[in-house]
Amino acid sequence: MPIFYKIQKYLKKPHNLILVMMVIVLGYLTLLPMLSMLKDTVTVHNAEAMRLKLPVGAFTWAHWKKVLFDSSSISIFYKPFLNSLITSLGACAVALVLGGTFSWLVTRTNMKWKSALSSLCIFPYIMPSWTLALAWYNIFKNDVVGGVPGLFSALTGLRTPNWLAYGPFPIALVTGLHYAPFAYIMIGGILRNMDANLEEAAMMLNTPRSRIIRKITIPMVIPAILSTFLLVFSSAMSSFAVPTFLGLPVRYTVLTTQLYRTLNGLNPGQGYCIALIMIILGVSILAMNQRITGIRKNYTTVTGKSSNISLINLRRLRTPISVAVAVVLVCVSILPLISFALESIIFYPGNYSPSTYTLQFWIGSAEQNSIANSEPGLLLNPRSARKLI
Incomplete structure (x- = not known):
């Protein structure tokens, strides 16, 4: 034995x-x-039996053929896949540019209010991604697709174009804004802990700052940049809330929304095929990230204690850059909450006149039955309390 x-x-x-x-x-x-x-993925489901002319539970390759090799595969899989790639790559670019730039400003310059801005930068990552998407929709929707104009059109009188309100541009931008704090955490951590001796030596040789960044700083943080890119890309590919709010009004379909549509429609087998492909893509991306992080671990500092690099003096640009960063962070972190609060007190959607402000949706009584199907306001509604418990 x-x-x-x-x-x-x-x-x-x-x-x-x-x-x-x-x-x-x-x-x-x-x-x-x-x-x-x-x-x-190879089984006939109840909703497909009549169309496939096969009994429920029978073995079939029809789902895979329809998704990958049929004439309709372009609209079922390949076009949503291409849309997912476009929006995910755009989100990676936005997250890396904004998060990387902010991390460099915090760790390498004398920008003002670093502690407060660093805390504020984390807010978009803490909030669910749908908060930014819904705020963008409330602000920039137009009366062509959204039915009623958004806050931007109400304040300016200008109709926002569809490409700004819906589709790939806002999806990529909002997703990138949501994951920019993640890039800040990853890249900023490397910049704080990296050995500054090389940068100090280059400064002693009167090397221009731009050349130091290009030849020393960026190569040393490339593993962190690649790791951030892969993780943001995989997260953006699996994002559902943002494409739902900003893509479906103009029928801009990505893999996640296509997956939801097929699983809840008459072709669940095709949905399972798409889900399996997305899982394979996600596992492949995570494997690549693990390989990159494993390579990054091979670097070892053999010198003495690292010196602290002197911060870049922004001079006259210090205040303008600090204010610009603060404005962007406030717009991304606080403006969505203000948008939700404003939408909750307007009586008529799209009419932002102060005369239409009301608290009926919060504390209205059931007798005031002109709104909310005679339901009391949120704070007085027993159903709301039961759902919170």
């Missing part, structure tokens, strides 16, 4: 027993759903 003896000896060690238990739990939580999903 040498095999059973080895197993018993192996399980006597607590860390091995914990490892086996974790493998069992993770296998149950990941492998079984994956196998079930894989089975559903």
Whole structure:
């Protein structure tokens, strides 16, 4: 019985027993759903039996053929996949540019209010992504698609174009703004902890700041940039709320919204195929990120204690840059909350005149039945209290 003896000896060690238990739990939580999903990609479902002329539960490759090799595959999979790539790459560019620039300003310059701005920068990442998407929709929607104009049109009298209110541009921008704090945390951490001796040596040789950034700073943070890019890209590819708010009004479909539509429609098998492809893409991206972070760990500082690099003096630009950064962060972090508060007190959607302000949606009584189907306001509604408990 040498095999059973080895197993018993192996399980006597607590860390091995914990490892086996974790493998069992993770296998149950990941492998079984994956196998079930894989089975559903080659199985006829109730909603498809009549169309496929096959019994429910029968084996079929029709779902994969329809998604990947049919004439309608362009609209079912390839076009939403291309839209997802466009918006995800755009979100990565926005997150890296804004988050990387802000991290450099905080760690390498004498910008004002660093502590307050750093705390404010984390707000968009703490808030759900749909908050920024809904705020963008409330502010920039137009009466062509949205039915009623948004806050921007109400204040300026200008109709926002569709490309600004809906579609790939706002999706990429809002998603990038949501993940910009993540880029700030990743890149800023590297900039704070990296060895500054090389930059100090370059400064002693009167090397221009632009050349130091291009030849020393950026190469040293490239692993963090690549890791941030991959993680933001995978998160943007799986984003559902932002494309729903800003894409569906103009029928701009990405993989996540296409997945939702097919799973809740007459072709659930196609939805499972799309879901499995998205999982494979996500696992591949995470594997690439793990490989990059593993390579980054191979770098070791063999010098003495790192010196602190002198901060760049922004001179006359210090105040304008600090104010500009503060305005952007306030718009991204605080403006959505102000937008929600304003939308909650206007009686008629799209009419922002002070004469239409009301608190009926908050504290209105059920007798005032002209709004909300005779329901009392949120703070007086017992249903709201039961949902919160």
